[in-house]
Amino acid sequence: MESNNSRVLLIIFLLFILSAGGCFRYSMTGTSIPSDVSSIYIPFFPDQSNSGLGNLSDQLNEAIVDRFVNSTRLQLANSRGNADAVLDGSITRYDNRPFTIGGDEETTENRVSITVQASFSYTNNDKPEWENKRFQNHANYDPSANPIEGENNAAQSALRKIADNMFNEAVGQW
16 A cells, blocks of 8 residues: 555656646756747947958857857847847957967967957847957967968857857846
8 A cells, every 4th residue: 555655646746747847948058048038139240350350250240140049949130129139249359379389489379369349138128138248268279280271260269159158148147
């Protein structure tokens, strides 16, 4: 008799857990997006850093859109007026400097550092969640291997890290 009561209690407990699971928000990315937020507007982030790299803004926008739209259920809005959330900003600084010097006083590794200033807001709120927040990241490359490709790859890596940081900062509010 004791064994049957234990089984019944276990079954009731498991049913409760399974039915309560539908009450929680869950996503594969570990984020929890409010049900009333379904779209985000991400305007072009201009390169104001004088980086000399023609596609830096394109790379940043691609990384941000990939992180916010392809990793969540959010849709990309084509205007501020059609969006539930807005993420905008600009690339403010770009540095490409020697990072490691070898025995012959030659650079063995360069570091690309990029700074982006951004703001995030919900369109139904008067006050932004965060405004003019600085995001900075870097990546290293070997300038002796293929300096142009190395610099471009390092810049792309730093921009992806910045996009990840912006995403984490925004979804941390959710």
